Amino acid sequence: xxxxxxxxxxxxxxxxxxxxxxxxxxxxxxxxxxxxxxxxxxxxxxxxxxxxxxxxxxxxxxxxxxxxxxxxxxxxxxxxxxxxxxxxxxxxxxxxxxxxxxxxxxxxxxxxxxxxxxxxxxxxxxxxxxxxxxxxxxxxxxxxxxxxxxxxxxxxxxxxxxxxxxxxxxxxxxxxxxxxxxxxxxxxxxxxxxxxxxxxxxxxxxxxxxxxxxxxxxxxxxxxxxxxxxxxxxxxxxxxxxxxxxxxxxxxxxxxxxxxxxxxxxxxxxxxxxxxxxxxxxxxxxxxxxx
Amino acid sequence: xxxxxxxxxxxxxxxxxxxxxxxxxxxxxxxxxxxxxxxxxxxxxxxxxxxxxxxxxxxxxxxxxxxxxxxxxxxxxxxxxxxxxxxxxxxxxxxxxxxxxxxxxxxxxxxxxxxxxxxxxxxxxxxxxxxxxxxxxxxxxxxxxxxxxxxxxxxxxxxxxxxxxxxxxxxxxxxxxxxxxxxxxxxxxxxxxxxxxxxxxxxxxxxxxxxxxxxxxxxxxxxxxxxxxxxxxxxxxxxxxxxxxxxxxxxxxxxxxxxxxxxxxxxxxxxxxxxxxxxxxxxxxxxxxxxxxxxxxxxxxxxxxxxxxxxxxxxxxxxxxxxxxxx
Numbered sequence: 001x002x003x004x005x006x007x008x009x010x011x012x013x014x015x016x017x018x019x020x021x022x023x024x025x026x027x028x029x030x031x032x033x034x035x036x037x038x039x040x041x042x043x044x045x046x047x048x049x050x051x052x053x054x055x056x057x058x059x060x061x062x063x064x065x066x067x068x069x070x071x072x073x074x075x076x077x078x079x080x081x082x083x084x085x086x087x088x089x090x091x092x093x094x095x096x097x098x099x100x101x102x103x104x105x106x107x108x109x110x111x112x113x114x115x116x117x118x119x120x121x122x123x124x125x126x127x128x129x130x131x132x133x134x135x136x137x138x139x140x141x142x143x144x145x146x147x148x149x150x151x152x153x154x155x156x157x158x159x160x161x162x163x164x165x166x167x168x169x170x171x172x173x174x175x176x177x178x179x180x181x182x183x184x185x186x187x188x189x190x191x192x193x194x195x196x197x198x199x200x201x202x203x204x205x206x207x208x209x210x211x212x213x214x215x216x217x218x219x220x221x222x223x224x225x226x227x228x229x230x231x232x233x234x235x236x237x238x239x240x241x242x243x244x245x246x247x248x249x250x251x252x253x254x255x256x257x258x259x260x261x262x263x264x265x266x267x268x269x270x271x272x273x274x275x276x277x278x279x280x281x282x283x284x285x286x287x288x289x290x291x
Numbered sequence: 292x293x294x295x296x297x298x299x300x301x302x303x304x305x306x307x308x309x310x311x312x313x314x315x316x317x318x319x320x321x322x323x324x325x326x327x328x329x330x331x332x333x334x335x336x337x338x339x340x341x342x343x344x345x346x347x348x349x350x351x352x353x354x355x356x357x358x359x360x361x362x363x364x365x366x367x368x369x370x371x372x373x374x375x376x377x378x379x380x381x382x383x384x385x386x387x388x389x390x391x392x393x394x395x396x397x398x399x400x401x402x403x404x405x406x407x408x409x410x411x412x413x414x415x416x417x418x419x420x421x422x423x424x425x426x427x428x429x430x431x432x433x434x435x436x437x438x439x440x441x442x443x444x445x446x447x448x449x450x451x452x453x454x455x456x457x458x459x460x461x462x463x464x465x466x467x468x469x470x471x472x473x474x475x476x477x478x479x480x481x482x483x484x485x486x487x488x489x490x491x492x493x494x495x496x497x498x499x500x501x502x503x504x505x506x507x508x509x510x511x512x513x514x515x516x517x518x519x520x521x522x523x524x525x526x527x528x529x530x531x532x533x534x535x536x537x538x539x540x541x542x543x544x545x546x547x548x549x550x551x552x553x554x555x556x557x558x559x560x561x562x563x564x565x566x567x568x569x570x571x572x573x574x575x576x577x578x579x580x581x582x583x584x585x586x587x588x589x590x591x592x593x594x595x596x597x598x599x600x601x602x603x604x605x606x607x608x609x610x611x612x613x614x615x616x617x618x
Contacts, residue, residue: 070328101427112301135396135429142433143298176434 005116006036008124009249010140010179012169013152014162015130018187020048021219021228022152022245023127027052028230029239029246031082035122038115039084042106042140043129044091044099052080055226060090061106073113081231085119100136103128107139123249130162138169141179148182148255150210153201155186155194157270160201167205167260180255183210185245190215193280197273204269206259210252211245214238294553295473298449299466300545302457304331307544309459311337331458343452343463345370347420349494350467351450352379353519356415358408359383362401362432363422367454380520382412393428401435409443416475416523419449426453446523448474464493465545471518472549475526480554487528488512489535489556491543492519503538503564506574509586517546530554536577539563567595 013019020041027039041048046060058078064071080086089106091099110116116124126140140146149170153163163184174180186198186209195212202208218239222232229239261269294300303309312334313320323329344367351359352374359381361368368385375383384407386392386400405417417439419432436447450470452463490507492500500519507514515525515532529535534557535550537543547558559580564573571591578587 098427100429104429108297111297112305135431139429142431172431173434176437 006121008146010126010146010149012166014159017159019152024051025228025242026246027084028228029243031084037084038121038124041088046088048127049086060088062090100134103136142173146179149179150182152185154188155197164260167258174257181258182255186212188215299451300469302462303459341460342454344454346460346463347452347467355380355522357381358414359418360404361385361420363424364388367422398431416446421451423454446474468546476530481531485531487532489529489532490514490516491537493542
């Protein structure tokens with residue numbers, strides 16, 4: 001009888017949007033709440049779990065592929081803040097080889113090591129690199145790995161565009177057993193119109209925002225110290241934001257198959273928001289606009 | 292965790308420390324095997340050799356009333372020509388991926404190929420065979436499998452060979468057998484056993500199969516012969532059988548293991564039936580399981596007696612380890 005250990009969640013989003021920071025903070029918050037957590041970085045840069053490990057080195061899963069000897073879990077993981085088990089898939093250096101194949105091989109290696117049976121996690125978070133440019137990077141949401149995916153986005157058009165694109169991948173694999181979309185995590189929220197913009201996009205694509213993470217100096221500072229906010233500033237408001245996100249993910253398993261906008265629709269939607277923001281700047285007040 | 296949950300089993304090197312070559316005394320070899328790790332240190336490079344894809348095709352070519360789609364560029368399917376020439380049960384085509392397919396993904400082409408074969412031949416099963424190209428670019432096969440399984444209402448079996456995951460081609464047998472069981476034999480052990488026994492024949496010569504059947508006729512068993520020259524119905528019977536008899540302990544190792552572990556069909560441990568004594572031991576292991584040792588002993592004595600009389604006149608010789616009598 002095959003029973004998967006724990007809830008498997010994939011985090012996607014435009015490169016640089018704050019996935020690793022957000023994921024690490026969620027992992028830390030879940031660990032603080034008493035859960036057993038594994039965070040798996042699926043990025044050849046191998047920088048997903050840096051702030052959980054105080055910046056210490058961690059051999060990647062793919063590093064061990066080059067060696068002939070038997071691999072043990074201790075060789076490719078490190079216990080980070082709060083007891084979070086940190087694993088980095090790794091991959092080739094830029095411009096070389098095929099990182100997508102690497103993700104596939106790394107995930108297979110983890111399954112062969114029976115990581116999930118051994119560690120018995122409550123949560124497994126896959127932090128996947130920004131540009132899902134080939135089949136390999138979709139491996140966490142296909143092949144029955146993750147149950148749910150969340151997409152991190154800010155209110156910048158480029159990250160909305162990327163989110164819309166990622167919905168296409170979820171759309172493709174969900175009908176045949178792939179992960180469904182749990183929702184959008186709105187990150188780097190600064191401007192007043194930002195939440196409304198992301199909410200609107202979510203509404204148009206059949207999903208919703210599960211939490212709003214403000215842009216904050218606390219995050220930047222903690223990161224420079226090599227720590228999550230949960231570790232460096234546990235009493236801060238920002239830490240509470242991440243704890244709420246973690247709580248949401250723990251308590252809500254609902255997910256959808258998103259409906260990405262096509263090119264003309266997305267363009268039109270963007271223009272409309274461009275106009276709205278202009279009006280906000282120039283003082284025009286519309287019904288239902290958030291100021 | 293179900294042993295059939297993954298797309299493919301672990302390679303033989305990882306599962307069983309399989310080596311392709313060894314140079315040294317047996318004592319050192321057995322010490323290393325007993326220890327923690329063993330590594331292949333010689334002949335790690337082969338100028339050309341079989342890979343798992345070729346071995347998988349060999350097994351699939353024996354399944355009757357099937358069609359096989361090799362999902363890859365056309366050169367990778369050239370191996371199929373050998374099997375067609377030597378008498379293949381399956382009909383195969385290749386999706387002939389071109390440059391655009393490798394970039395944009397080719398599940399559309401795969402779908403079209405399967406439908407074309409289905410309409411032409413009305414098979415009872417469709418096999419999709421992987422290939423180094425789609426292993427690298429992670430082309431999506433699984434969605435096609437699910438969609439067409441629903442649409443055509445027959446088993447669509449993907450075989451995830453890659454051409455590079457193992458240095459030992461025999462891993463290809465394991466990969467194909469994994470998929471055959473996963474998609475043909477049902478999710479769990481059947482509640483009632485039937486009266487059959489399995490003869491596990493993996494890529495064996497038909498003459499050796501014939502000889503094995505001659506010997507097993509002593510016991511009057513109803514046999515499912517899998518996977519050589521079999522049908523998908525036999526895979527369903529096999530999981531409800533009373534026991535599995537491997538024709539050889541090596542190639543069917545994974546098949547026997549899963550039948551035992553997942554479906555509760557006991558695997559009879561045998562030694563390799565090479566030579567008179569070896570064949571005798573093979574027969575006796577089976578007899579011991581059935582409680583018919585005397586039958587086996589008598590036959591073994593007869594075999595030994597005949598050989599010592601006719602060893603000069605024997606024309607048949609030793610074919611693949613089982614003594615082949617001319618009478």
